């Protein structure tokens with residue numbers, strides 16, 4: 214039976230690779246994001262059954278409207294997010310500090326929580342929720358790393374809640390991934406090499422590295438894996 218997969222932030226980078234991976238395996242994929250032209254361009258590049266839905270995943274009303282019309286969902290990939298500090302100047306007041314912390318929490322935590330809560334009653338039993346975390350949760354990266362750490366904690370409770378429905382909930386935590394809009398296209402070649410060099414594999418991660426793991430976690434081969442944070446970072450940050 215054709216599975217329905219929702220990928221937030223599916224118009225660029227890691228999300229687009231995840232969408233392409235599921236669509237290539239025959240799923241009906243819905244990619245979401247805030248820019249219509251970006252979503253349509255991505256849909257045109259992906260081979261398979263891809264639909265687009267433009268809305269801001271921090272907007273509760275927009276998420277409610279999307280959930281009401283989407284139909285049954287098998288896999289939700291909470292990929293939307295990023296470090297909103299890249300769009301801000303350094304804070305000059307406590308108010309600006311609060312704004313920057315709220316922005317990263319909204320972008321990375323609220324998006325995932327609203328999408329998951331909004332779609333839960335539409336999800337088929339036996340499905341999967343996969344949320345994209347970050348190596349920044351372990352290494353530290355201000356409000357961005359703190360927001361990604363919050364996701365990992367929230368995911369444990371989510372997995373507990375969904376276990377009875379045989380829906381798994383996991384976080385995939387990438388290291389540095391090249392070919393995304395994450396760094397807003399401002400990195401020099403030297404800066405990219407500097408980000409890639411701590412990986413034991415000697416290379417930057419690619420969006421497809423994350424897509425492979427997400428697709429596996431949502432597959433029949435991973436039904437006993439839940440409540441976990443899975444690192445995909447080329448060994449940059451080892452775990453036991």
Ligand SMILES: NC(=O)c1ccc[n+]([C@@H]2O[C@H](COP(=O)([O-])OP(=O)(O)OC[C@H]3O[C@@H](n4cnc5c(N)ncnc54)[C@H](OP(=O)(O)O)[C@@H]3O)[C@@H](O)[C@H]2O)c1
Nearest residue numbers: 222225226227246247248270293294295389390393394395
């Ligand atoms: N690249 C890395 O090195 C790296 C490392 C660790 C973790 N990550 C995580 O990987 C995920 C994907 O990022 P990426 O690297 O692929 O960067 P990206 O190309 O910037 O992708 C982020 C996507 O999220 C969408 N998005 C952001 N805020 C949104 C919102 N409020 N509502 C709906 N869509 C929203 C963006 O589209 P619109 O702007 O059009 O909405 C964009 O398509 C993020 O959660 C990021 O934190 C990335």
